[in-house]
Amino acid sequence: xxxxxxALTEAGGDGAKAEEILRVKMGNKIGKLAGRETSEGTVxxxxxxxGKVGVLVQVECxxxxxxxxxxxxxxAKDLALHIAASPQTxxxxxxxxxxxxxxxxxxxxxxxxxxxxxNIRPKIVEGKLKAWYKDVVLLDQEHVNGDKHDxxxxxxxxxxxxxxTGENVVIKRFTRFAVGx
Amino acid sequence: xxxxxxALTEAGGDGAKAEEILRVKMGNKIGKLAGRETSEGTVxxxxxxxGKVGVLVQVECxxxxxxxxxxxxxxAKDLALHIAASPQTxxxxxxxxxxxxxxxxxxxxxxxxxxxxxNIRPKIVEGKLKAWYKDVVLLDQEHVNGDKHDxxxxxxxxxxxxxxTGENVVIKRFTRFAVGx
Numbered sequence: 001x002x003x004x005x006x007a008l009t010e011a012g013g014d015g016a017k018a019e020e021i022l023r024v025k026m027g028n029k030i031g032k033l034a035g036r037e038t039s040e041g042t043v044x045x046x047x048x049x050x051g052k053v054g055v056l057v058q059v060e061c062x063x064x065x066x067x068x069x070x071x072x073x074x075x076a077k078d079l080a081l082h083i084a085a086s087p088q089t090x091x092x093x094x095x096x097x098x099x100x101x102x103x104x105x106x107x108x109x110x111x112x113x114x115x116x117x118x119n120i121r122p123k124i125v126e127g128k129l130k131a132w133y134k135d136v137v138l139l140d141q142e143h144v145n146g147d148k149h150d151x152x153x154x155x156x157x158x159x160x161x162x163x164x165t166g167e168n169v170v171i172k173r174f175t176r177f178a179v180g181x
Numbered sequence: 182x183x184x185x186x187x188a189l190t191e192a193g194g195d196g197a198k199a200e201e202i203l204r205v206k207m208g209n210k211i212g213k214l215a216g217r218e219t220s221e222g223t224v225x226x227x228x229x230x231x232g233k234v235g236v237l238v239q240v241e242c243x244x245x246x247x248x249x250x251x252x253x254x255x256x257a258k259d260l261a262l263h264i265a266a267s268p269q270t271x272x273x274x275x276x277x278x279x280x281x282x283x284x285x286x287x288x289x290x291x292x293x294x295x296x297x298x299x300n301i302r303p304k305i306v307e308g309k310l311k312a313w314y315k316d317v318v319l320l321d322q323e324h325v326n327g328d329k330h331d332x333x334x335x336x337x338x339x340x341x342x343x344x345x346t347g348e349n350v351v352i353k354r355f356t357r358f359a360v361g362x
Contacts, residue, residue, distance in 0.1 A: 043235035043358045045226035051254060054224035056237040058358040067360070073232060175356040177224045177239040179248070 036168040040067040046080035055080040057174045062167040075161050075169075078145065079154065083174050085144040090136045092171050097136070105132055138171065217349040221248040227261035236261040238355045243348040256342050256350075259326065260335065264355050266325040271317045273352050278317070286313055319352065 038060035047054040059076040066072050083089055091097055109128040113121045133140045139155040149157060154171070162169040219241035228235040240257040247253050264270055272278055290309040294302045314321045320336040330338055335352070343350040 039361060041360045042232040043228060043360060044232065045228050045235050045237060047224060047226050051223040051225065051248070051257075054226050054237050054239075056226060056235050056356055056358055058235075058360070060360070067232070173358065175237055175358075177237055177354065177356075179222045179224060179239070179241070180220060 036062055038062055038168050038170045038172075040064045041170075041172065042067050042073055042076050044073065044076035044080055046077065046084050048084055052179045053084050053176070054178075055083045055174060055176045057083065058172040060168075060170045060172050061165065066165045066167045069165060071161060072165060072169075075157065078143070078149075078157075079138075079171065080174070082141070082144050082154065083138065083176055086138075086141060087176065087178065088135045089138050089141065089174075089176070092138050092173070094133055094137050094140070097133075102129070105129060138174070217243055219243055219349050219351045219353075221245045222351075222353065223248050223254055223257050225254065225257035225261055227258065227265050229265055233360045234265050234357070235359075236264045236355060236357045238264065239353040241349075241351045241353050242346065247346045247348045250346060252342060252345060253350075256338065259324070259330075259338075260319075260352065261355070263322070263325050263335065264319065264357055267319075267322060268357065268359065269316045270319050270322065270355075270357070273319045273354070275314055275318050275321070278314075283310070286310060319355070 040063055041058060041060035043056065043058050045054065045056050057076055057080045059072070059079065061067055061072060106125055106129060109125045110121065112128070113124040116124055130140075139158065140153060142151055142153050143149040143157060152160070158169050158171065221244055222239060222241035224237065224239050226235065226237050238257055238261045240253070240260065242248055242253060287306060287310060290306045291302065293309070294305040297305055311321075320339065321334060323332055323334050324330040324338060333341070339350050339352065
């Protein structure tokens with residue numbers, strides 16, 4: 001509320017301008033939230049009933065209070081379940097993919113698009129790269145339990161949880177073991 | 182029993198010799214068991230009640246029948262609990278330790294033993310290396326639940342399970358996550 005008032009004062013009573021100022025201010029706040037170092041958190045696991053697949057995840061936040069929060073723990077458990085059902089997942093973020101691997105994929109996609117008009121080739125390659133990210137990058141994937149999570153991506157669920165808890169939420173790492181691998 | 186009879190026949194009725202032949206034969210069998218490739222198995226997890234530590238393990242055997250056996254699954258679960266309580270564990274076997282790391286440790290122990298008589302130095306270094314293995318090598322460790330497991334090492338428990346199930350039991354891999362690491 002203080003931010004709203006300040007924004008209105010700064011905008012000299014101009015509602016539209018106040019909203020703009022507010023968005024800039026809130027944007028900074030969200031940015032700060034995202035950057036806050038996480039040292040607390042939870043480790044959770046999911047093992048399929050068959051015992052053939054298991055996943056371990058570590059999700060971090062800022063305080064032990066939130067780490068013990070039911071929503072936070074449930075997010076981590078649901079994340080482990082999602083990864084168990086998504087064997088192609090390799091990275092948490094796009095940034096984790098080695099540049100050489102990105103370049104190699106892009107080269108393949110460029111060759112696949114070689115018979116398409118030159119002016120639309122970059123768009124085709126970009127589309128294929130995005131589809132590939134969805135395969136291998138956890139944050140880009142829609143949660144496998146779409147009914148429960150309204151078809152949201154892991155990143156959206158993470159951001160929702162961050163907003164709800166008021167803390168930075170970071171998926172730090174995961175491991176997936178499967179029998180026969 | 183067939184092996185006993187065959188051994189007695191081969192030994193021409195000589196009991197002691199029969200036992201010797203039997204041990205050679207059984208030794209080969211145990212050797213074969215240990216060498217049999219494992220492709221079945223189970224993945225199990227342990228997460229501490231605080232949610233601050235979690236472990237994922239993969240244990241392999243030869244058939245899906247044994248993989249679903251209660252003793253086998255319990256072994257994997259107990260193993261995960263042991264690793265959760267043993268943060269210094271890094272390897273399953275001594276063979277997994279990089280030779281450079283072994284050499285580096287040995288050099289430190291040699292220097293630590295430099296003021297001891299030369300003839301007993303190698304024994305001291307050997308003893309210190311063994312103690313270090315117990316720290317970092319899973320199979321060399323006594324199970325943390327000594328009461329339940331009669332103070333046996335993980336390797337002894339593994340061998341017991343192998344004998345009981347008649348299959349090769351291999352601890353394939355493990356991962357341990359802890360909040361703050």
